[in-house]
Amino acid sequence: xxxxxxxxxxxxxxxxxxxxxEDIGSGDITTELLIPKNKAIQAVIxxxxxAVLAGLEIAQKVFKAIDRNIQFKACSADGSQExxxxxIAKIQGRANSxxxxxxxxxxxLSHLSGIATVTRSFVDQVKPYKARIMDTRKTIPGLRxxxxxxxxxxxxxxxxxGLWDAVLVKDNHIAVLKxxxxxxxxxxxACLVKENKPQGMKADIEVRNLKEFQEVLKIPPDIIMLDNxxxxxxxxxxxxxxxxxxxxxxxxxxxGGVRLSNVMAIAKAGVDIISIGALTHSAKAVDxxxxxxx
Numbered sequence: 001x002x003x004x005x006x007x008x009x010x011x012x013x014x015x016x017x018x019x020x021x022e023d024i025g026s027g028d029i030t031t032e033l034l035i036p037k038n039k040a041i042q043a044v045i046x047x048x049x050x051a052v053l054a055g056l057e058i059a060q061k062v063f064k065a066i067d068r069n070i071q072f073k074a075c076s077a078d079g080s081q082e083x084x085x086x087x088i089a090k091i092q093g094r095a096n097s098x099x100x101x102x103x104x105x106x107x108x109l110s111h112l113s114g115i116a117t118v119t120r121s122f123v124d125q126v127k128p129y130k131a132r133i134m135d136t137r138k139t140i141p142g143l144r145x146x147x148x149x150x151x152x153x154x155x156x157x158x159x160x161x162g163l164w165d166a167v168l169v170k171d172n173h174i175a176v177l178k179x180x181x182x183x184x185x186x187x188x189x190a191c192l193v194k195e196n197k198p199q200g201m202k203a204d205i206e207v208r209n210l211k212e213f214q215e216v217l218k219i220p221p222d223i224i225m226l227d228n229x230x231x232x233x234x235x236x237x238x239x240x241x242x243x244x245x246x247x248x249x250x251x252x253x254x255x256g257g258v259r260l261s262n263v264m265a266i267a268k269a270g271v272d273i274i275s276i277g278a279l280t281h282s283a284k285a286v287d288x289x290x291x292x293x294x
Contacts, residue, residue: 067097119154228256
């Protein structure tokens with residue numbers, strides 16, 4: 001998967017420049033104070049734990065944004081799973097440029113690799129089944145495209161990018177509609193969506209219980225999301241869907257309370273999509289470091 005499919009060159013450049021400005025500010029005082037301006041060094045980035053890599057191309061662009069003459073050679077590929085001790089990149093050039101870009105490059109690399117790694121853990125759990133692991137909008141502001149890129153590198157799939165590219169009726173939409181109109185129910189809301197949504201755009205409606213699921217299934221939308229339901233209710237919803245509709249017509253999504261310990265059981269129940277906010281909002285950064293070797 002190419003990073004260019006996720007961000008334009010100009011958008012990525014702006015993001016990197018902003019991150020460098022945040023870290024370097026008016027100048028890297030310590031490096032400027034101690035390191036001769038034209039001193040050249042060689043350095044490597046070493047992985048300290050098993051991980052799926054994501055962000056090597058971004059790390060390269062960080063260093064190039066500081067100094068075009070820096071030589072950056074990736075020794076692994078984004079999406080590859082590597083073991084502790086692996087040298088994942090070699091860097092050569094002016095010491096002050098490399099030191100000034102070190103933290104920003106590692107911040108992108110470790111964060112995105114963390115997302116790819118935890119995503120791969122979930123994907124591996126559901127391999128025997130048809131369920132797809134998907135991300136959510138629970139992302140760090142400004143980093144959504146990159147985080148979704150990392151999810152894809154981990155073998156996951158991207159849900160909607162934002163509020164503009166899919167219809168997803170959540171509990172608060174329903175609460176607002178019910179507060180403003182007596183007698184409206186979830187079936188009415190599903191009808192409104194089906195009749196008025198933009199042509200060609202998929203609709204996903206969240207339900208909190210099997211009664212709501214049964215009502216929405218009468219319409220139905222493209223996807224019905226089961227919110228925080230236990231395995232027993234998930235299995236019943238799948239059986240109800242299978243008895244009434246073709247699986248290709250209505251997909252079942254599970255969201256809320258999904259963990260590595262229960263994701264296999266959820267997939268085994270026969271659902272189509274498992275969306276997990278923790279892929280992005282709780283992923284642990286991967287431990288790695290830049291070390292000068294000469």
